Amino acid sequence: MNNEQNKIPQATAKRLPLYYRFINNLHHQGKLRVSSKELSDAVKVDSATIRRDFSYFGALGKKGYGYNVEYLLSFFRKTLDQDEVTKVALIGVGNLGTAFLHYNFMKNNNTKIEMAFDADPNKVGSEIGGVPVYHVDDLEDHLQNTAVAILTVPSTEAQGITERLVEAGVSGILNFTPARITVPDHIRVHHIDLSVELQSLVYFLKHYPLEEEEG
Ligand code: ATP
Structure with a gap:
């Protein structure tokens, strides 16, 4: 924006x-x-x-x-910079990361996952959903002009990877790990914890049931 x-x-x-x-x-x-x-x-x-x-x-x-x-x-x-495609990097090609690589974000907005990184040698070198998977050791070599990253690594890895992303010039992180990551003030982190969201939905259903609309 x-x-x-x-x-x-x-x-x-x-x-x-x-x-x-x-x-x-x-x-x-x-x-x-x-x-x-x-x-x-x-x-x-x-x-x-x-x-x-x-x-x-x-x-x-x-x-x-x-x-x-x-x-x-x-x-x-x-306003949403839709005339320009925003390049996104994804770190952690596990179950969730893989699903995102197959998902076509371009359908609804002009963002595109252009590259992915993982530490697992069996995943490195492959292409998933048309996105190349590089070794996380080579993160800095590939991350030029990439402002946004999606984090789907195990939570223990989240902070370390975040620091490298920030150092490499990433300014926005969509964090899907349960870890609360610490970043400098100029970095924006949006946090989506799917298990917490699900748990909270279940809790709300039980304790705050919605009234059915009359008529
Ligand atoms: P899977 O079943 O494929 O392991 P998962 O989502 O259950 O998926 P996680 O343990 O959450 O697995 O790890 C997610 C992905 O992050 C895995 O592909 C793993 O290889 C990768 N990963 C682990 N540590 C790192 C790291 N330091 N840097 C990048 N990727 C990592």
Whole structure:
């Protein structure tokens, strides 16, 4: 995302990719405009929030008309740097890492895993989902101009690998390990712990059951 977007509150920025995906679909269907109600139903964000978010984008919906799909799409493309493919590296080609290498991130956004690293000699030298797997010892040789890395190594390895990634110029890390990694202030880490998410869903189901909607 480019710097212009610093003016947008973080909570709004987090919803941008969600909006982008939906607006992109509408555009493919040839739709010219969309109402905040339609958007709200599709992305499950209340329409007051959508209207406030969109006002930050300079998109002012008109009553009875809605928002201009073309305008929104060009705003999102620009703001999310969608005209440029973001290169991503993946470290740790285990079960989860392998699944990500097979997943086509380009379907929904302009990010692409371009290279993967592992310590296992049986995996090094192979190609998985079209992505070459290099030895983790050679990380620094390959990581030029790569800003983003996905971490799917065992948690004991996470901190050491992180330090090498930071040293090699990576500035964003999507951490799928349960380890809480320490990074310098200018590095952004997003943490996704699938087991914790699952456990929390089960807990919520049990203790905070949702009411069924009447009618
Ligand atoms: P698998 O069954 O293929 O081992 P897993 O997800 O259960 O998958 P993990 O032990 O979590 O296995 O390890 C994930 C991957 O990280 C493995 O492919 C492993 O070889 C790799 N790995 C372990 N240590 C390192 C390291 N220091 N650097 C890079 N990759 C590593």
